[in-house]
Amino acid sequence: MTKKSKFQLLSYLVDEYLIYYKSLNKNKKLVAFAMFETVVINSIITVLNQFLRKRLIQYYTIQLNILEKNRNVFLLNFEEKKKENIIKIFNDIQQKLVEENNALKFLKNSKLERKFLEPIIKKVNSKVSLMKHGESILVLNNSDSFLLSFYYIDFDYLENKNSFINNFIKVINNFEREGYLNFNFRIDNNEEIKFSPYFVENIIKSDDSFNTENSVNTFFNYNVLKRQNLKIREIVNYLWRMGISNDFFPLKYLNSLFTTKNQNDLTRLLKFNKLIEQNLLKYQIEYIRLSKNLIFIEEKFLFLVLIKLDSEYIKKIIEKYHSKYFIYITILNKKEFEKLASITNFKTLHNLLTLNSDEILNFDFNIFRNKR
Numbered sequence: 001m002t003k004k005s006k007f008q009l010l011s012y013l014v015d016e017y018l019i020y021y022k023s024l025n026k027n028k029k030l031v032a033f034a035m036f037e038t039v040v041i042n043s044i045i046t047v048l049n050q051f052l053r054k055r056l057i058q059y060y061t062i063q064l065n066i067l068e069k070n071r072n073v074f075l076l077n078f079e080e081k082k083k084e085n086i087i088k089i090f091n092d093i094q095q096k097l098v099e100e101n102n103a104l105k106f107l108k109n110s111k112l113e114r115k116f117l118e119p120i121i122k123k124v125n126s127k128v129s130l131m132k133h134g135e136s137i138l139v140l141n142n143s144d145s146f147l148l149s150f151y152y153i154d155f156d157y158l159e160n161k162n163s164f165i166n167n168f169i170k171v172i173n174n175f176e177r178e179g180y181l182n183f184n185f186r187i188d189n190n191e192e193i194k195f196s197p198y199f200v201e202n203i204i205k206s207d208d209s210f211n212t213e214n215s216v217n218t219f220f221n222y223n224v225l226k227r228q229n230l231k232i233r234e235i236v237n238y239l240w241r242m243g244i245s246n247d248f249f250p251l252k253y254l255n256s257l258f259t260t261k262n263q264n265d266l267t268r269l270l271k272f273n274k275l276i277e278q279n280l281l282k283y284q285i286e287y288i289r290l291s292k293n294l295i296f297i298e299e300k301f302l303f304l305v306l307i308k309l310d311s312e313y314i315k316k317i318i319e320k321y322h323s324k325y326f327i328y329i330t331i332l333n334k335k336e337f338e339k340l341a342s343i344t345n346f347k348t349l350h351n352l353l354t355l356n357s358d359e360i361l362n363f364d365f366n367i368f369r370n371k372r
Contacts, residue, residue, distance in 0.1 A: 009236055010121075010128065014113045017106050018090060020083070032078040032086045033240070035115055036097070036106040041072055045185075047100050048076070049251075052187045056089050059186040061241035064165070066172050066179050073115065075241045119180060119200065120148070120239055135229045136203070147203040148238070150228040151213060152245045155197065158224055167266050168199075171219050174270045177212055178202045184243040193251050196243035199225065221291035265307045268332055272305060272357070279365045296325075298368050304329045309336040311343070318352070326351045330360055 013020045023029040038044060041062065051057045056078075063073040076093065078086045097104055107115050113124055120139050121128055129140045136147040155161060168181065179201040187193050201212055213225045228244050230237070237244055269292065276295065280287045288296045294317075295303040302325045304317055309331055321327060329352070331337040337356045355363065 009239065014109060017094070017108050017112065018078075018086065019112060019116055020086075028081060030078075030080055030083060030086060031240075032080075032083075032090075033116060034076045034078075034090055034094075034106065035112055036074050036104055038072055038074065038101055038104045040101050040104075043100055044074065044097065044104070047097060048074075048185070049193050051093055052185065052193055053191070055187075056093065059184060059242065061185065062183040063241060064169065064181040066169055066177065066181065075116075077240070117239070120235065130232050130235060132232060135227055137230060137232065137235060147201075147208075148235075149201040149203060149212065150230050150238070150244050151199045151201070151225040152228050152247065153197040153199060154224055154226055155249050158220070158222055163266075168216075168224075170266055170270060171216060172199075172212075174274065175210070175212065175215055177210070178204070182241055184241060186243075186248070188248075194248035195251070196245060196248045198228070198244045200238060200244075218289055219292045221293075269305065269307055272330075272332060272360075276303065276305070276360075279363075280368075283365045283369060285365060285368045301325055301368060302327045306331050307336075308333050309339045314340075318349070322349065322351060327353070329354045330357065332357050 008021075011021070013022075017034055019033045021031045023031070045062075048057070048060050052060070058077045058079050060077065061075045063075065065071060065073070076090075078089060080086045080089070094106060110124070117124060120130075122141055122144060126141045126144075131138045131140075133147055136149045139146055139148060155164075158164060165181065172179070172181075179199060181197070181199050183195050183197050185193060185195045213227050216225050217223045230244060234244075236242075273289075273292070273295075277287070277289075280295075280297065286298055290296055293305055295305075297303060302317070302321050304314070304327060306313070306329075314329065318327065329340065331340055331354075334356065337354070340354055
């Protein structure tokens, strides 16, 4: 495999649709990369998995730029001893993929070079130096600099895997963060195709103290992000879009993973959460976000926000917190809120108030200050 050979990070050759690296040790192995952009993902994965099984490609990676919607970039990895073998395999794969999706666009020459180097080099031919900065890697490009922070994504017990990608990108955008969400695919010795997901954050400001790991995990109410401490020499794993850990997940997790279900619901929840938090900050009210649905305010109040009615979840929250705190419950869907309002058991409870989304718009947030 690639890791057993020695390569120089920026010693490569660009020739039309392929970028080549030549091993520095005796085996003289050639490693090559091709990249293409496409809107379609699921059907392309099916085709590429066939090439993995035939060992025509060593791995492929889907790269999603958080800031660029609907621009999915694929990177294909080839390993051979002869350049002509790589070219023949690439031509066969290119033809098959274009037949599958004629809108698919392979990158070529300077465009390929720019896109390939983009994660660590913003301008081709600029001088690059790397150094450790805590758990991150500091990248210096001439006068420009930025930090790279690496996070493994744990899928094991994550809820709503099918809508994770869309939800994750929206959450990262809502936090005004930048970076790449990558999915690396390879086949193991047991002929099983697996994938490794990871997120790499680009931090432009050196004094940026935002805790992405904690904020994202709080929102999902699960430790989905796990910080990875990459060494300088491992930066090639990122540039070559390999995985950043040895943990891979089976393809069963990929059922409809790249769909956009619940897109509008999540957008509405994010906007609503932002509205609530902006008002709390405006009135200098202390709060802690416990999850995407729960806000703990002034150590006295619990604010529960749901998109749709979930009676069992509400019941658990009430049983756990009602004796300690005053609870506000809001459901954004009006019809679902009407169902909540019709539940008589909730009406008889003290220290509990249900609010519809319109009432929140006129809500007096000073009430939290007056009850300190």
